Amino acid sequence: MPNFASNSVIEYPVGKELSLEIYSEQISSYCKQGFVDKAMSCLSQLQALGLRPNFFCYSCLIQALCNVGRTLEADMVFQEMIFLGLRPKVGILNALVRGFLRKGMLELGIRTLRVMDEFGVHKNQETFEIFLDYYVGAGRLDDTWQIICEMKKKGYQLNSFFYSRVIELYRDNGMWKKAIEIVGEIGEMGVTLDRRIYNSIINTFGKYGELEQALDVFTKMQREGIVPDIMTWNSLIKWHCKAGYHMKALDLFTKMQDQGFYPDPKIFIVMISQLGELGKWDLLKENFEKMRNRGHKKSGAIYAVLLDIYGQYGMFQGPQDCISALRVEGIQLSANIFSVLSNAYAQQGLCEETVKVLQIMEAEGIEPNLIMLNVLINAFGNAGRHLEAFSVYHHIIESGINPDVVTYTSLMKAFIRAKKFSQVPELYQQMESSGCTPDRKAREMLQTALMALEQM
Incomplete structure (x- = not known):
């Protein structure tokens, strides 16, 4: 009997001829567990037996490949699905669009929209939000407003995601006062300010040095019963640190941990680079000890590695040693971790080490995206x-x-x-x-x- 336990991969006796239904279950199980190569191998076995994969098989594979950044392979599987006459649904197409845009492959993302039109698949709100997120991040103002207008024409409700992105759009183009005016418009339209919008406002004030206003908004959101998340804390810590208010940044960092939040490795780089330039290594070491005492073993390991990269500890010889140290602590290597490590090397102009991190990342099967490049x-x-x-x-x-x-x-x-x-x-x-x-x-x-x- 196959094992259908929720946290285990389904395995079947070797040599047993499997039905399409069982192959579909196995492909789904592999994809859910992150064993994409095994799922692809399973698809090949299915086809070798003369069985025709169904929509469910392709859907699982495409979404799993996109989730791990293997978008070109996902596109090949998608093209095969189309060739076999299977009609795509909006969920698969959205997964492809998101995967392409994460890599900065705008032309392939737009091509996927044309496929939607060809098959009569209607774009949903998620489709628009994926493009809106990309265009705002890329600073493409005209394209952003085109998406916004199309959303309004389609009658989609403009939610907090939309409003937060508009605030960020103005913020990133130096129009922070206009960004704050948007908040008043939101209130007039009866839209409740949620955590996403509050985070955008705090980040806007912080970026332009209006730190007292940022803290006022931080206090207000808590009065409204909205609990700050890791993005809220990161924003306050980052902008206080960059403005030279290092003790306040460390105080916020401590309070964040008091609230039970696991420190984000990205904020470590800001703190280490800023305090390191001022020679405040004692403060960093003191903070490191506090983290260890709190039981944040994994974040403490990342913190130690980053301190080493900045030349303070001297325990590791290079990127491979740093990554090995993280593995020993049981830290799962992800695109985010690789990005943090490579950025730490890059800030100091250590090109060979940055390239090495990218090479290790590729060897792990994670394709470098635009952020890494x-x-x-x-x-x-x-x-x-x-x-x-x-x-x-x-x-x-x-x-x-x-x-x-x-x-x-x-x-x-x-x-x-x-x-x-x-x-x-x-x-x-x-x-x-x-x-x-x-x-x-x-x-x-x-x-x-x-x-x-x-x-x-």
Whole structure:
């Protein structure tokens, strides 16, 4: 009898001829447990027996492949499904769109929309929100407003996700006062402010140095009975740290842990880089000991590794040693962990180590996405190796990935560091022609480059 326990993979006797129904169950079980390669192998066995995979098999595989970043394989499975005459549903198509956009593959995402139209599959609210999230993140103002208008025409209710993204859109383009005005409009429309919107407001105030207002909003949301989440705490800690209020940042970090929140590794980099530059290693070590005493063993391990990368402990020799140390502590390696490690190396211009992290990541079966490639550009730029940074940019283009605002600003910074000022206006024009709306940082770097060219 097969074992149908909820937390175990279904296994069947070797050599037993299985039915399509049993193969479907096995593929589903493998996908749920994250054994995507086994699920793909199971599909091949099914086809070798002359059995035709059903919609359920393809649906499980496509979504599982997208979840682990193997979007091109997911697309191949999808094309096979279409070839066999199976009609896609909106859930599969949304999974593909999300997977493509996570990699910055906008053209493939738009192609999937055309497939929706060809098969008469109606876009739902999730479809619009996936694109809205991508366009806002990429700084594509015109495309963002086009999506918003289409959502209104379709009659979709504009929820907190929509409003928070609009606030972030204004914030990232330097119009933070307009972003706050949106909050008043939300209230007039009878929409209740939820945690997502509050987080956007706090982050907006924090980014523009209005920290007292950010703390006031933080207090207000709690009075309203809304419990802050890890994003709320991270935002307050990050902006206080970057503004130079390090003791307040550490106080917030302690209070966050008092509330039972598991510290986010991303915030470690902000704290370590800021306090490390000031030579406040004693504060960092003291905080590390407090974390260990609280029983945060895994986060403490990540914290120790990041401290080591910044040159304080000297326990590890390189990326492989750091990753091995995390494995020993039972920490599951994910795209997020690799991103944190590579960013720590990149901030110090340690290019070879950053590349090594990416290589280890690929060896683990996790494909580098646009975020990771942007980190690599930043690493080369910080090391004064602008040609290598530019080659990564070309790799992004050749891979069919659409660069975002971070790509362009990181590359512009690399050229400014190398005193290649004439390249900056060209990049700025490329950014605008690609549909990305330059943010405040990009505009400031353009002015810096133009002023330098006038003085030459």
